[in-house]
Amino acid sequence: MSQLATENGTFREERSAEIVNARHEGCADPRLAQIISALVFHLHAFVKEVHLTQPEWQAGIDFLTTAGQMCSGERQEFILLSDVLGLSMLVDAINHRRPDVATENTVLGPFHVDGAPQRQMGETICLDGKGESCRFEGRILDLAGAPIEGARIDVWSDNAEGFYDVQQPDVQPKWNNRGVFVTDSTGAYSFLGIKPVSYPIPDDGPVGRLLAALGRHPYRPAHMHYLITAPGYEPLVTHTFVGDDQYLGSDAVFGVKASLIAPFERMPSGPVIWHSSFDFVLNPLT
Amino acid sequence: MSQLATENGTFREERSAEIVNARHEGCADPRLAQIISALVFHLHAFVKEVHLTQPEWQAGIDFLTTAGQMCSGERQEFILLSDVLGLSMLVDAINHRRPDVATENTVLGPFHVDGAPQRQMGETICLDGKGESCRFEGRILDLAGAPIEGARIDVWSDNAEGFYDVQQPDVQPKWNNRGVFVTDSTGAYSFLGIKPVSYPIPDDGPVGRLLAALGRHPYRPAHMHYLITAPGYEPLVTHTFVGDDQYLGSDAVFGVKASLIAPFERMPSGPVIWHSSFDFVLNPLT
Numbered sequence: 001m002s003q004l005a006t007e008n009g010t011f012r013e014e015r016s017a018e019i020v021n022a023r024h025e026g027c028a029d030p031r032l033a034q035i036i037s038a039l040v041f042h043l044h045a046f047v048k049e050v051h052l053t054q055p056e057w058q059a060g061i062d063f064l065t066t067a068g069q070m071c072s073g074e075r076q077e078f079i080l081l082s083d084v085l086g087l088s089m090l091v092d093a094i095n096h097r098r099p100d101v102a103t104e105n106t107v108l109g110p111f112h113v114d115g116a117p118q119r120q121m122g123e124t125i126c127l128d129g130k131g132e133s134c135r136f137e138g139r140i141l142d143l144a145g146a147p148i149e150g151a152r153i154d155v156w157s158d159n160a161e162g163f164y165d166v167q168q169p170d171v172q173p174k175w176n177n178r179g180v181f182v183t184d185s186t187g188a189y190s191f192l193g194i195k196p197v198s199y200p201i202p203d204d205g206p207v208g209r210l211l212a213a214l215g216r217h218p219y220r221p222a223h224m225h226y227l228i229t230a231p232g233y234e235p236l237v238t239h240t241f242v243g244d245d246q247y248l249g250s251d252a253v254f255g256v257k258a259s260l261i262a263p264f265e266r267m268p269s270g271p272v273i274w275h276s277s278f279d280f281v282l283n284p285l286t
Numbered sequence: 287m288s289q290l291a292t293e294n295g296t297f298r299e300e301r302s303a304e305i306v307n308a309r310h311e312g313c314a315d316p317r318l319a320q321i322i323s324a325l326v327f328h329l330h331a332f333v334k335e336v337h338l339t340q341p342e343w344q345a346g347i348d349f350l351t352t353a354g355q356m357c358s359g360e361r362q363e364f365i366l367l368s369d370v371l372g373l374s375m376l377v378d379a380i381n382h383r384r385p386d387v388a389t390e391n392t393v394l395g396p397f398h399v400d401g402a403p404q405r406q407m408g409e410t411i412c413l414d415g416k417g418e419s420c421r422f423e424g425r426i427l428d429l430a431g432a433p434i435e436g437a438r439i440d441v442w443s444d445n446a447e448g449f450y451d452v453q454q455p456d457v458q459p460k461w462n463n464r465g466v467f468v469t470d471s472t473g474a475y476s477f478l479g480i481k482p483v484s485y486p487i488p489d490d491g492p493v494g495r496l497l498a499a500l501g502r503h504p505y506r507p508a509h510m511h512y513l514i515t516a517p518g519y520e521p522l523v524t525h526t527f528v529g530d531d532q533y534l535g536s537d538a539v540f541g542v543k544a545s546l547i548a549p550f551e552r553m554p555s556g557p558v559i560w561h562s563s564f565d566f567v568l569n570p571l572t
Contacts, residue, residue: 009535010542011372011392013379020372020540027501036500038336040371042328047376050324057368057377064364068354078350082343085326086297086306090333091343093299106297214322215313249295254306256296 017044063206070205076110080207083107083253084216098234101143102283106255108237111164112227116154116178124192125179128172131160131194134264134274136240139187140228141281147187148282151230154180155191157223162199195264195274196222198247211252218252221245226280233282240278303330349492356491362396366493369393369539370502384520387429388569392541394523397450398513402440402464410478411465414458417446417480420550420560422526425473426514427567433473434568437516440466441477443509448485481550481560482508484533497538504538507531512566519568526564 011019020040027033046052052060067077082088088107096105119125126133140151156178158164165176181189203211203218211218223239239255240262241248248256262278297305306326313319332338338346353363368374374393382391405411412419426437442464444450451462467475489497489504497504509525525541526548527534534542548564 009537010544010547011375011379011540012543013376013383016372016376016379016540023502023536024500027499029499032499035336035338035342036371036496038332042332042335043371043373044376046324046328047373048380049328050321051380052321052377054377054381056321057373061362061364061368064350065354065357065362068351068357068364071351071354076347076351078347078354082347085322085329086302087329087333087343089297090299090302090330091338091340093297093302094334094337095340097299210322213313213315213318214310216309250309251295254297254302257298258296261296 017041020044063210066206075202075205077205077207079110080201080205081210083201084207084211086254089254092237096234098283099143101281103236103238103280104257104259105236106238106257106260107253108227109225109255111158111166112154112156112225113166113178116156116175116180118180118182119191121181121184121188122190122192123179125155125157125175125177126159126192126194127176128159131197132273133192133271134195134276135190135192135272136224136276136278137188137190138277138279140183140189140230141187141279142233143281143283145281147183147185148230148233149183149185149187151183151187151189151228151233151282152180153183153189154178154227154229155193156225157193157196158199160194160197162197192272193224195276196224196242198222198245201252216252217247217250219247219250220253221247221251221256223255224276228280228282230282232285234285236280236282238280240276242276303327306330349496352492361488361491363491363493365396366487366491367496369487370493370497372540375540378523382520384569385429387567389522389524389566390543390545391522392524392543392546393539394513395511395541397444397452398440398442398511399452399464402442402461402466404466404468405477407467407470407474408476408478409465411441411443411461411463412445412478412480413462414445417483418559419478419557420481420562421476421478421558422510422562422564423474423476424563424565426469426475426516427473427565428519429567429569431567433469433471434516434519435469435471435473437469437473437475437514437519437568438466439469439475440513440515441479442511443479443482444485446480446483448483478558479510481562482510482528484508484531487538502538503533503536505533505536506539507533507537507542509541510562514566514568516568518571520571522566522568524566526562528562 021037024033070077140148165172200218222242222245228236243261264276307323310319356363426434451458486504508528508531514522529547550562
């Protein structure tokens with residue numbers, strides 16, 4: 001065998017990524033080849049940049065193995081990992097670029113449930129009677145500021161103790177702090193809930209231990225979830241954030257965008273304690 | 287809260303990696319912060335470069351989850367993943383940079399076993415009587431070409447059917463195709479084994495399916511493993527590769543280095559069919 005032939009495909013540190021990626025030239029799925037080749041390029045660059053040692057590589061293997069063994073029907077440790085590295089938000093962002101005037105997306109999160117009951121405008125979604133009551137209201141608008149009729153507003157939040165109903169099926173009423181509202185020709189929405197509270201992501205696994213080792217806390221700042229759909233418009237998956245939350249600048253999953261921080265104002269009197277007004281602007285489908 | 291304060295730490299696509307990594311500035315373990323920050327930088331660059339879609343992100347999460355659930359005491363799917371992406375070889379390479387004259391490292395692989403029996407020079411390691419016999423011989427040398435006395439040569443290979451003894455404990459004799467030899471003042475070694483054969487890495491999991499989707503085969507070219515130690519020298523973990531193997535230019539785990547391809551010559555007569563001569567040059571400890 002000639003020297004040229006034997007060296008073809010053999011490993012050399014300085015061309016390591018190119019040598020690996022040359023194997024993908026015959027791939028029948030060009031998009032897969034593109035993704036894996038870019039991943040190889042960046043992972044090799046990472047290893048070279050930090051001069052990863054073999055014990056550090058082994059620690060990485062052990063981390064992934066422990067994370068995989070933590071995954072179950074109720075727990076997704078790799079999504080948590082993606083979240084705390086800012087990757088979930090980045091993937092969301094690059095796939096939802098919109099005109100400046102349109103409301104920005106943020107992550108859906110693991111606690112959305114299809115099928116929440118549709119309620120009349122103004123009704124409450126808080127069924128356990130806990131927490132500080134808050135009226136949420138505003139309008140669903142198009143890019144020109146005109147109201148959108150027939151917009152479907154699916155909202156959900158944690159309860160006053162920081163848990164979603166699905167995390168406490170034996171404690172909370174079913175559909176607690178969830179509801180669906182549909183706009184009329186004014187585009188206006190209004191419902192009663194509670195001022196949301198901050199809560200930690202699940203931190204009893206390898207991702208929680210990584211956060212601790214990095215000196216990071218596991219908390220998400222308080223937020224209300226919205227999934228807003230209307231015929232002819234791009235679905236909007238977003239939150240509004242409580243403007244005075246202590247974790248607003250350090251969300252464990254990087255979900256906060258400055259444009260999504262909403263005013264929460266204390267009411268001067270009456271049974272409802274808080275008031276939060278926020279208009280959502282939908283982007284038309286192209 | 288001021289606009290400046292609220293925007294501090296909130297997410298923006300164009301500065302996504304910097305925003306994540308700003309959280310690691312207070313980390314008590316600067317090496318951990320360095321590694322995670324470099325990983326975040328490169329993973330964000332990867333996502334942006336390929337414009338990863340949400341279904342593709344989900345496919346990545348599913349891949350990692352399936353790989354994690356495949357791991358057991360006998361199976362390490364994440365090491366396989368590292369292997370087929372060339373990362374294991376890269377980590378080995380950057381941690382074992384040596385003078386040109388010294389023999390290069392390659393991966394240890396999962397089949398080394400401590401405690402193989404020490405044999406007399408010239409003895410056979412093949413206990414199952416299968417395969418084409420081959421005499422392996424050469425010398426253990428220092429950088430100046432002088433023989434090293436007392437070098438310990440731990441060798442292992444698959445059998446003629448492509449399996450290591452530990453993969454077939456009920457089929458193969460214990461320590462089949464394994465042995466330890468110690469050099470005298472000549473630095474010479476010699477043992478009888480078989481001409482190794484190529485074999486596939488475990489390909490019945492997600493890594494095997496990825497290789498298939500990429501149009502890559504799962505085979506490793508035939509090789510003999512060596513772990514050579516001597517007082518005062520850096521341990522050498524390497525293989526010699528059979529020079530006419532069809533997979534020499536396409537090793538599934540990128541273990542082949544051009545300098546490790548050995549001659550395997552057919553003997554003109556006599557009971558031993560093949561002969562392979564290779565000198566190993568050890569790097570002194572610094």
